[in-house]
Amino acid sequence: MSTLHLDAEALYAELLKGVRRLLQPDTALVGIWSGGAWLAERLQKDLQLAGSHGVISSSLHRDDFGSRGMSASADHTKLPFDVNGRPILLIDDVLFTGRTTRAVINELFDFGRPSSVTLAVLVDRGGRELPIEPAFSAARVSLAASQNLQLAKDEAGRFSFDIQAR
Amino acid sequence: MLSKRNPQLNKHGELVHLLSIEGLPRPLIHQILDTAGTFLSVNDREVKKVPLLRGKSVFNLFFENSTRTRTTFEIAAKRLSADVINLDIARSSTAKGETLLDTVANLSAMHADMFVVRHSESGAPYLIAQHCAPHVHVVNAGDGRHAHPTQGLLDMYTIRHFKKDFTKLTVAIVGDIVHSRVARSDIHALNILGVPEIRAVGPKTLVPGDLREMGVRVCHDMAEGIRDADVIIMLRLQNERMSGAMLPSAGEFFKHFGLTPEKLALAKPDAIVMHPGPINRGVEIASDVADGKQSVILPQVTFGIAVRMAVMSILAGNEA
Numbered sequence: 001m002s003t004l005h006l007d008a009e010a011l012y013a014e015l016l017k018g019v020r021r022l023l024q025p026d027t028a029l030v031g032i033w034s035g036g037a038w039l040a041e042r043l044q045k046d047l048q049l050a051g052s053h054g055v056i057s058s059s060l061h062r063d064d065f066g067s068r069g070m071s072a073s074a075d076h077t078k079l080p081f082d083v084n085g086r087p088i089l090l091i092d093d094v095l096f097t098g099r100t101t102r103a104v105i106n107e108l109f110d111f112g113r114p115s116s117v118t119l120a121v122l123v124d125r126g127g128r129e130l131p132i133e134p135a136f137s138a139a140r141v142s143l144a145a146s147q148n149l150q151l152a153k154d155e156a157g158r159f160s161f162d163i164q165a166r
Numbered sequence: 167m168l169s170k171r172n173p174q175l176n177k178h179g180e181l182v183h184l185l186s187i188e189g190l191p192r193p194l195i196h197q198i199l200d201t202a203g204t205f206l207s208v209n210d211r212e213v214k215k216v217p218l219l220r221g222k223s224v225f226n227l228f229f230e231n232s233t234r235t236r237t238t239f240e241i242a243a244k245r246l247s248a249d250v251i252n253l254d255i256a257r258s259s260t261a262k263g264e265t266l267l268d269t270v271a272n273l274s275a276m277h278a279d280m281f282v283v284r285h286s287e288s289g290a291p292y293l294i295a296q297h298c299a300p301h302v303h304v305v306n307a308g309d310g311r312h313a314h315p316t317q318g319l320l321d322m323y324t325i326r327h328f329k330k331d332f333t334k335l336t337v338a339i340v341g342d343i344v345h346s347r348v349a350r351s352d353i354h355a356l357n358i359l360g361v362p363e364i365r366a367v368g369p370k371t372l373v374p375g376d377l378r379e380m381g382v383r384v385c386h387d388m389a390e391g392i393r394d395a396d397v398i399i400m401l402r403l404q405n406e407r408m409s410g411a412m413l414p415s416a417g418e419f420f421k422h423f424g425l426t427p428e429k430l431a432l433a434k435p436d437a438i439v440m441h442p443g444p445i446n447r448g449v450e451i452a453s454d455v456a457d458g459k460q461s462v463i464l465p466q467v468t469f470g471i472a473v474r475m476a477v478m479s480i481l482a483g484n485e486a
Contacts, residue, residue, distance in 0.1 A: 059204070060204075060208070060216040060217075060218060061216065061217060065218055065482075065483055066483070068483065069180070069480070069483025069484050070201055070218070070476075070479045070480045070482075070483045076203070076204040076207055077207070106217075109213070110211045110212065110213040110215075110216070111211055111212055111213075112212050
């Protein structure tokens, strides 16, 4: 098994700095469910942005629907603002193949036409299968395709990483 | 022994056809209702469409007339990006003498992925499910007096939406229960979801005593039937299914079992009034009640689309 250790809290501090540089005056943060949504919620507070962050789910646009079927979770998208003309900054915990990012961009456009879409992630683990690159990643790691990397949050709201064999 | 597997489920216990609510596990019903909740918000988007059934063909096979159910299935399938083909079979092949299975075989050869079936014979959707290709999913949109599972599920969605917890409710189903596949589907669903008191209310000719075997309390008195109820489901008086004199007259029925504001006052103050539609004003329900603030008849219609989207998307994602 991997001996990789990722300090999610330290990486979050880096993400905060990186996201601050990407902000435009009207930027709306949208976290990708579920890990990205936690990050967006905390970033919204730490950056003292007005209004609420958005949450977006890939479930209705996934390209593996035929083999994985419908997910039962009530993880539906909530965008409490008009996306038309807004610069959108997508936040995710882990960027891997890029397929989730592709699906949520489609989901986003079902709500309107943003002026731009940018992506910032906590960890970029490589292995891209689509031409998608983040504008910022707090860390790049290399993991076997069989390993699953996921953000976890404890009751106090502190982040950590889970690495498991798929 | 009933050791045979439920024909609606695959070996992993996933739903591959929706034929009846009877025998569905409780978590599966909640999964459908949760998924419907996700789809409800799709109606508020600028683009009211998701691509889950893109490239799939859904055939609406209505061997019996229906406008509302067929339309809501059509809307649901289109919002999932499916291609929808409506066949008014009652007026086509069947009239020329083709058998049900020959019709289905022909449609399968046209590469159907899903059949939505309404038939006046109980069990017709089961027969189709047994004989169609393994990749084809069947949804029962009402068969005879037997079942109308998507109506049952949308009723459960409505109750959950307004009342949250099933395990403390008293639900009264009022009217023509003997002819009603909706009542049968509702009773199965309410039992599975743990509703402690289900009442079947109506005259002896329309509410037979053997309904007690389904775990319901039979009431032939309206006041007794709806007193302190949390949910009242009114059924349509189905003149087209009645043979002979089961009722003196529609007026007589309304006098005893029609839901008026006075009778509704016997139920809990926050009771909701449901009806699967189409409503007969002044026959089973007074206009004041149908249009009143306790009526949730129109939300039922909206929820019905989301529930049908949920059923079709769950089926399409599961393999036989």
